Amino acid sequence: MNRAFNFGAGPATIPTEVLEEAQKELLDFKGSGISIMEASHRSKLYEEVHNGAIALMRELYEIPDDYEVMFLQGGASLQFAMIPMNLAMGGKIQYANTGSWSKKAIKEVKVQNLDLEIVASSEETAFDRIPEDITFDDDADYAYITSNNTIYGTQYKTYPSTKAPLVVDASSDIFSYPVDWSKVDMLFAGAQKNAGPSGVTIVIAKKELLNRVKDSVPTILRYTTHAENNSLYNTPPTFGIYLLNLTMEWIKKQGGIKAVQKMNEEKAALLYDAIDNSNGFYTGHAQKDSRSLMNVSFNIKDKNAELEAELIKRTEESGMIGLKGHRSIGGLRASIYNAMSIDGIKALVELMEKFAAEKQ
Missing domain, CATH: 3.90.1150.10 (Aspartate Aminotransferase, domain 1)
Incomplete structure (x- = not known):
């Protein structure tokens, strides 16, 4: 079989050796007699995969101990709504608009009728650049950027510095460069570009930031719900997390x-x-x-x-x-x-x- 060179924007190419390892283990994972797809998410068999993936992410990304690592569902698109639900405190929220995904995130803030301000945009030039000198107010509830824009082919070279909590949608460049966590309070991504298959959403956030959530937010949509339950409050996308774990192992092997x-x-x-x-x-x-x-x-x-x-x-x-x-x-x-x-x-x-x- 000749593997195609897959230049698709996502779901995207997965390392061949990751797929080969999954193929080898598909029917019998670690001698258990079952596929990891069939294993209970409460079982020790799956628990090792789940916790192993989190540990590898922490190691490779050098995630500080005061950050929570969560596996959620609903894609990055659900995060567009969850972020303002959980982080808005009644003050202003500021976004930089650099493409289609920023616009979709902005739309979800407007749906919630929150105090929104667009501090920078490159829409007038067909999103052909990252705006220069993006400045967020220190007292904003949070500041928001999309680190890489898949449609227009633009990417931040450095994240803006701000005293307001910075939220980064890194869906299309997660795990592709080291992150300066001193600048970032929350980073999230759909897994299907660099971290594995579609179906897994990664959220990495400062623990203290998660405590902002109001009682009016539905239980399943609270970050605290998932943080307190090690992303096992409900059944996670177990096979996707298994493949994510193999992808983290592959990144480690690359150096x-x-x-x-x-x-x-x-x-x-x-x-x-x-x-x-x-x-x-x-x-x-x-x-x-x-x-x-x-x-x-x-x-x-x-x-x-x-x-x-x-x-x-x-x-x-x-x-x-x-x-x-x-x-x-x-x-x-x-x-x-x-x-x-x-x-x-x-x-x-x-x-x-x-x-x-x-x-x-």
Whole structure:
């Protein structure tokens, strides 16, 4: 079987050896005679997987002891609503708007009729950059950013400094670089880009922040409910957490987060160089100082839809999938998360260069 190079934005490529290990253990996990999918979430068999995943996350991400690590469900999209439910204290809430997912999060704050302020936005330039000098008020209930924007291919190079608690949606760049926890009070992500399959939502938050929750918040939607029960208040997505655990083991084998970051920088450099050195045949959507290491969105000269469709067809014929750009900006998008190999990038660059030479 030939594995395709999967450049899809998510659910995204998973390390081959992770899938192979899951395949090997699928019917008989650790000699138990059952699949981990069949194990009770209250059993010792599963408990070791669950706690092992949390321990590995803490180790690799260097998460401080005063932060809670939780596995939730509902995707990052449920967090858009849960965060204001749990963290709003009656004061103002401030968001930076850098793309579609920021806008969806902002919408959920408006639904709750809270005091919302957008402190920065790049919407007027089609979200082609991270706004400069984002400033949050010290007395805001919390400040909110989306660290990487999958559709537009932009990414924060550093997080804004603020005395207000900073909440980071890191759904598309979690575990791809070290985090300075002195700047972050809550970080959350859907797992399906860099941490495993869809179905698991990771929430990492300062314990003291969780105590803000009001009695009016439904029990299942309180962070304290899940923190106090080690994310076992209700049945968690056990198989997804098992795969997340294997993915954390894979990251450790690569040399840890810093080693993964270096690989990501090398992969992105290869692809951006191909775009920049194409004599204008390819143009990136994001401004250079905001370019993402995870999602590379680009067009063919003059946004030639016919040529873009032809290139996408050529990539698919060559065993590369998921390169069609998001409908809102068109073009092409290569999502090059942790598990995308350097060989995949080289194959794409070679095809892009050949195609440009033919068509110019």
